[in-house]
Amino acid sequence: MSAMQTVLIPTGLGLDPQALQGQLKRLHLYGGVRVLLLSVQPRYNGHVRMYLGEALVKAVIRKDAEREFAPWRGLLETAAIPYSQHIELGVKTETIIRFARQIQCRRIVLGVAPQRGLMRIFRGALKARLFEIAHTLGFKLDLCEKAHPPLVQRTRPFNGNCQRRQQTSRLLKRALFP
Numbered sequence: 001m002s003a004m005q006t007v008l009i010p011t012g013l014g015l016d017p018q019a020l021q022g023q024l025k026r027l028h029l030y031g032g033v034r035v036l037l038l039s040v041q042p043r044y045n046g047h048v049r050m051y052l053g054e055a056l057v058k059a060v061i062r063k064d065a066e067r068e069f070a071p072w073r074g075l076l077e078t079a080a081i082p083y084s085q086h087i088e089l090g091v092k093t094e095t096i097i098r099f100a101r102q103i104q105c106r107r108i109v110l111g112v113a114p115q116r117g118l119m120r121i122f123r124g125a126l127k128a129r130l131f132e133i134a135h136t137l138g139f140k141l142d143l144c145e146k147a148h149p150p151l152v153q154r155t156r157p158f159n160g161n162c163q164r165r166q167q168t169s170r171l172l173k174r175a176l177f178p
Helices: 017-030 046-052 054-078 092-102 117-137 160-176
Strands: 005-010 033-041 083-089 107-109 142-144
Touching (some): 005 017, 017 033, 017 054, 033 054, 054 083
Parallel strands (some): 033 083
């Protein structure tokens, strides 16, 4: 048995909880997993807060976060996987990195990028921005499509292009240096 792993799952990004159900269950049996659900809500400016009132703004933020947490809560409670819910305010990318750094969690699960138009572009841009911010802060990050045990991590390239480049470089090395 290995140590319990902490996995951060930002909600509200279009990730289907059912897609990760099998991996989370395996991780739970493998050595344990603790899931941190993070809902990043927008900051409302002073004028909105003044007009609507602080109590109403907080209620709206809490309601939106609860809506994002609901499908995950059911899945995690059914599988008896420990989890905690966190609500942060700010810009999604910066807030996700700040929160991950604050709790010392390197594993952020973003899920498989959808194959349809704008969601695929959005997911790619989100990943790139998360890496950029983490690099600037000197924080090493592991963005995953699925939750996986630490020993299985990085046994294959992240995408097909990387794999093709590796195969090409091996062939060139063999040809140039027999």
